[in-house]
Amino acid sequence: MSSSEDESGQDRVIQYVDANGVDVLKYSELLQEYRGAMYPAKLTLKPRTMRFTNTRNQKVLSFQVDEISQLHWVLRSKGWCVKVFKKDDTTYRMDGFRDTDYDKLASYIQRHCGGLKLEKKDHALKGWNYGDVVFNANTMEFRVDGMTAFEIPLCNVSHAQTAKNEVAIEFHPNDDAPVVLTEMRFFVPSDSMAETDPVQEFYRKVMAKADVIQAAGDAITIFKEVQCLTPRGRYDIKIYPTFLQLHGKTFDYKIPYSTILRLFLLPHRDGRQMFFVVSLDPPIKQGQTRYHFLILLFNKDQDLSLSLALTDSDIAKHEGKLAKEMFGPEYEIISRIMKALVNKKITVPGSFLGHTGTQSIACSYRAATGALYPLERGFVFVHKPPLHIRFDEVSSVNFARSAGSTRSFDFDVETKAGVLYTFVGIEKEEYGKLYDFVQQKKLRVKNIGKTESKTVASSSENDSDNEDNHDAYLVKMKAEGRERTDAGGDEEEDEDESDEDFQPAGSASEPDDEYDSNPPSTESSDDEDEESGGSGSETGAMPKPKKAPKKKSEKKGSDDERKPSKPSKSKKETKSKKSKEKDSDKPKRPLTAYFLWFNESRSRLKEEFPGLSVAEIAKKAGEKWKEVKDRSKWEEKAVEAKKKYDVEMAEYNRKGGKASGATATKHSPKKSAESFTNAKSKEFISESESSDSEDKPLKRPPKEDEDDVEMASASDAESD
Numbered sequence: 001m002s003s004s005e006d007e008s009g010q011d012r013v014i015q016y017v018d019a020n021g022v023d024v025l026k027y028s029e030l031l032q033e034y035r036g037a038m039y040p041a042k043l044t045l046k047p048r049t050m051r052f053t054n055t056r057n058q059k060v061l062s063f064q065v066d067e068i069s070q071l072h073w074v075l076r077s078k079g080w081c082v083k084v085f086k087k088d089d090t091t092y093r094m095d096g097f098r099d100t101d102y103d104k105l106a107s108y109i110q111r112h113c114g115g116l117k118l119e120k121k122d123h124a125l126k127g128w129n130y131g132d133v134v135f136n137a138n139t140m141e142f143r144v145d146g147m148t149a150f151e152i153p154l155c156n157v158s159h160a161q162t163a164k165n166e167v168a169i170e171f172h173p174n175d176d177a178p179v180v181l182t183e184m185r186f187f188v189p190s191d192s193m194a195e196t197d198p199v200q201e202f203y204r205k206v207m208a209k210a211d212v213i214q215a216a217g218d219a220i221t222i223f224k225e226v227q228c229l230t231p232r233g234r235y236d237i238k239i240y241p242t243f244l245q246l247h248g249k250t251f252d253y254k255i256p257y258s259t260i261l262r263l264f265l266l267p268h269r270d271g272r273q274m275f276f277v278v279s280l281d282p283p284i285k286q287g288q289t290r291y292h293f294l295i296l297l298f299n300k301d302q303d304l305s306l307s308l309a310l311t312d313s314d315i316a317k318h319e320g321k322l323a324k325e326m327f328g329p330e331y332e333i334i335s336r337i338m339k340a341l342v343n344k345k346i347t348v349p350g351s352f353l354g355h356t357g358t359q360s361i362a363c364s365y366r367a368a369t370g371a372l373y374p375l376e377r378g379f380v381f382v383h384k385p386p387l388h389i390r391f392d393e394v395s396s397v398n399f400a401r402s403a404g405s406t407r408s409f410d411f412d413v414e415t416k417a418g419v420l421y422t423f424v425g426i427e428k429e430e431y432g433k434l435y436d437f438v439q440q441k442k443l444r445v446k447n448i449g450k451t452e453s454k455t456v457a458s459s460s461e462n463d464s465d466n467e468d469n470h471d472a473y474l475v476k477m478k479a480e481g482r483e484r485t486d487a488g489g490d491e492e493e494d495e496d497e498s499d500e501d502f503q504p505a506g507s508a509s510e511p512d513d514e515y516d517s518n519p520p521s522t523e524s525s526d527d528e529d530e531e532s533g534g535s536g537s538e539t540g541a542m543p544k545p546k547k548a549p550k551k552k553s554e555k556k557g558s559d560d561e562r563k564p565s566k567p568s569k570s571k572k573e574t575k576s577k578k579s580k581e582k583d584s585d586k587p588k589r590p591l592t593a594y595f596l597w598f599n600e601s602r603s604r605l606k607e608e609f610p611g612l613s614v615a616e617i618a619k620k621a622g623e624k625w626k627e628v629k630d631r632s633k634w635e636e637k638a639v640e641a642k643k644k645y646d647v648e649m650a651e652y653n654r655k656g657g658k659a660s661g662a663t664a665t666k667h668s669p670k671k672s673a674e675s676f677t678n679a680k681s682k683e684f685i686s687e688s689e690s691s692d693s694e695d696k697p698l699k700r701p702p703k704e705d706e707d708d709v710e711m712a713s714a715s716d717a718e719s720d
Contacts (some may be wrong), residue, residue, distance in 0.1 A: 023112065071085070074148075
């Protein structure tokens with residue numbers, strides 16, 4: 001037994017003698033080209049037999065030596081290729097060989113394949129775009145100086161059109177191919193000496209081997225003017241033995257039965273209509289739009305009687321599923337015919353029943369409204385865009401709260417491939433039914449309780465279970481809440497009361513509201529003290545303002561006259577916030593076990609996943625944290641950090657925290673607490689205020705003087 005290894009250490013070429021004494025040669029890691037895409041494959045050679053297997057769909061191509069006429073060894077884009085020419089004018093290609101494989105492969109073929117030889121063939125490399133066309137078996141070769149420049153497998157051709165001296169060839173699309181060739185145009189020179197038109201001769205030879213569906217004979221039956229949702233319009237549906245044709249006013253589609261994957265019969269939510277859904281692979285194409293689903297809409301009360309153009313032998317082949325004369329609802333007749341001809345089961349809704357008594361849930365996907373059908377083996381969304389999600393593809397589901405609405409919720413379905421489908425706007429009455437269905441199907445529910453705000457709000461901040469489903473936004477919100485709680489004391493309470501009482505002043509066009517023409521004199525200070533719950537001395541510290549209903553002043557200070565106090569509160573609040581931001585002595589919050597682990601693992605994650613952004617690294621860290629079994633190391637560190645933080649915070653609070661910015665200023669020692677309680681704006685503080693000040697209206701100072709006063713006041717607060 002001999003073998004050769006690839007770079008990964010795996011045996012890609014194996015030659016051995018089996019138990020029956022047969023010499024076997026195997027090649028793995030080969031490629032099979034199909035409509036522009038490369039699929040993994042393997043080759044097994046035995047005496048007088050070759051087996052080429054597509055490892056993706058397990059489709060096997062078997063060649064007997066007596067069926068092969070030639071074998072060519074040519075260079076292609078994915079390495080070297082073995083072209084197999086059969087005597088029935090068909091050609092097959094096996095790609096992915098290496099240059100070093102030729103000697104062993106050619107020797108084996110010469111010894112065990114009846115004298116066949118593996119011939120080396122070169123390509124034309126001149127790059128010319130003019131030459132000769134040769135039709136060889138089911139391949140069209142474009143040759144330059146007698147050498148092949150490129151070739152086109154005619155089985156990939158879907159359509160061809162002629163125009164004067166030109167022939168346009170269209171190709172079948174393939175969603176698996178990263179780049180798809182859709183069309184090629186050939187210029188065919190005219191020849192006056194030729195008996196036939198060269199353009200028509202070229203077209204005839206292409207269409208003779210092209211994979212084009214030809215409607216031969218009469219249709220079995222025709223359904224007239226059927227409403228089709230995708231592709232949208234009304235079409236005549238012609239049923240043939242091997243394909244169906246959609247004939248519309250603008251477009252025609254031919255759908256082979258071999259491309260039909262599944263059939264669905266789903267009731268409409270209104271109870272009067274039925275959806276007949278056909279899943280297609282490959283999809284039908286209209287311009288650059290592809291339709292993976294054909295959706296037909298029928299009325300339940302629309303009956304139909306028709307005759308099928310089938311012989312008795314044809315009906316016998318379908319084991320009584322069809323009859324020459326059929327009568328009943330239109331949707332039932334077409335579903336029975338399709339079930340018999342396609343030989344596929346029709347999927348209908350199972351045991352699920354919503355709160356409205358229907359077997360579907362009203363919701364929206366992207367910007368389109370539709371219905372979600374929970375079936376026995378998957379979800380189907382109808383109709384724009386149609387979706388079919390099998391349960392074996394589902395990684396997890398999630399019930400999420402709808403943005404800005406308490407009457408509905410969102411339903412997320414995440415597949416194992418990482419694709420997320422979000423169905424929004426589901427009525428909250430459907431939650432219980434859908435949740436029970438998901439549990440019954442044993443689907444993994446991700447982040448249970450996300451919609452239950454009470455559970456989230458009452459959960460412990462340091463609960464390790466919450467770290468398993470790490471929510472960065474939730475952590476941020478909790479941290480901000482803790483900061484507001486820890487700030488505590490008189491300052492926070494003062495800020496809260498200022499926010500409640502604050503009302504924006506009038507616009508600049510209403511000076512009476514912004515500037516008081518009759519400010520109160522010092523003679524009313526005693527009464528103002530009573531109104532504010534006052535202090536006993538003029539030079540005392542500013543008391544904490546209390547929320548109390550304001551009394552009407554018996555003297556000159558009316559409610560309208562006290563309006564200028566409101567801007568002062570706003571400035572006081574801004575001043576407090578500025579001093580709060582400048583506090584650098586306050587201890588920092590301790591990190592949780594997750595963030596301690598993340599800080600240690602950040603560099604390792606960057607090396608393990610190079611090229612990821614910061615957000616992607618954080619997401620990957622959350623996934624890795626779920627896989628950590630032993631978290632005791634970081635949990636112990638988190639507990640120690642929390643204890644240290646509690647000690648430092650207690651010491652910080654004992655010292656009184658940061659200095660309050662709401663103290664009396666140096667410039668006006670005679671100001672009493674009532675001036676702050678009444679919160680007069682600085683526009684009304686005169687430069688030389690005395691106890692016997694006259695009852696005169698004060699002028700508004702210039703803007704630059706106001707700024708100077710504010711800066712001086714701020715510096716005084718810092719010095720105090």
